[in-house]
Amino acid sequence: MSKKTTEPSTGVSAEQVLARLEAKLEKERKSAKSQAFSNAVRLAEGLAVNDIPALLEIVRLGHPTLRDIAQDVPSGVLGTPTFRSFAGSLLNTMFDSDGVGLASPQVAEGLRCFAYYVPSWDEGEDYVVPPTVLVNPVLHLEDEIADDWEGCLSIPEMRGRVPRAHKIHVEALDVDGNPLSFEATGFHARVIQHEFDHLEGIIFLDRMTSMASLCFEPEWMRYILRNQELTE
Ligand code: NI
DSSP: OEEOOOOOOOSOOHHHHHHHHHHHHHHHHHSGGGGOOOHHHHHSTTOOOOSOOOOOOOOOBTBGGGGSOOBOOOTTTTTOHHHHHHHHHHHHHHHHTTOSEEEGGGGTOOBSEEEEEEEOOSTTOOEEEEEEEEEEEEEEEOSOEEEEEEEETTEEEEEEEEEEESEEEEEEEOTTSOEEEEEEEHHHHHHHHHHHHHHTTOOHHHHOSOSTTOEEHHHIIIIIIHHHHHHO
8 A cells, every 4th residue: 555645845824825715616606607606506515605606617738727836724724614616616617628637737836636426327316426625635656557538627638547556545535624634436536546646746647658549538428438348
């Protein structure tokens, strides 16, 4: 089992982070596009968002925040209305873009938190893992590796095969600062590792051991997904 740790980050105070987040949310709330509201956000466990979450701009590969190491969310930020609103906006933006995960650096905020969920492919069931926001996470990776397809909202329209630990142990905080500790396997573990990488300035292309599988999404659906469905 290997452990991922990060350097303690310093420098920016809770007040500075809160002022920055509030300015960002205020700007987005004023724009017409922020009126969208995903019902799924209401379902997010332990996240009672009172106001309409903003729809944030997702930055793409080339934006410097995607290559920076994100800063720990300061304890003074946890549980504040501004941070809860930001977390709700991350979830809202993720759903609006049909993603299953969205990390704070992807909305140009270098904070160690991300939104994700695991959808269910069974009819009548919305998800396997409900919409969740993890804060200041630490991952412990087990040795067994699995290879599967990934994409990223900051690298639109592309898919590639990425090796990831099949099973991980996660320690993190929720938006209010309560400690969380759980195990994740398979796709759940994959999503968390992908989002965690964003906090380290790492993208899925960096994790690919060969570029041979890299493809555009329409071609992936046409030549790979269809073949997979036919053989299953
Ligand atoms: Ni991504």
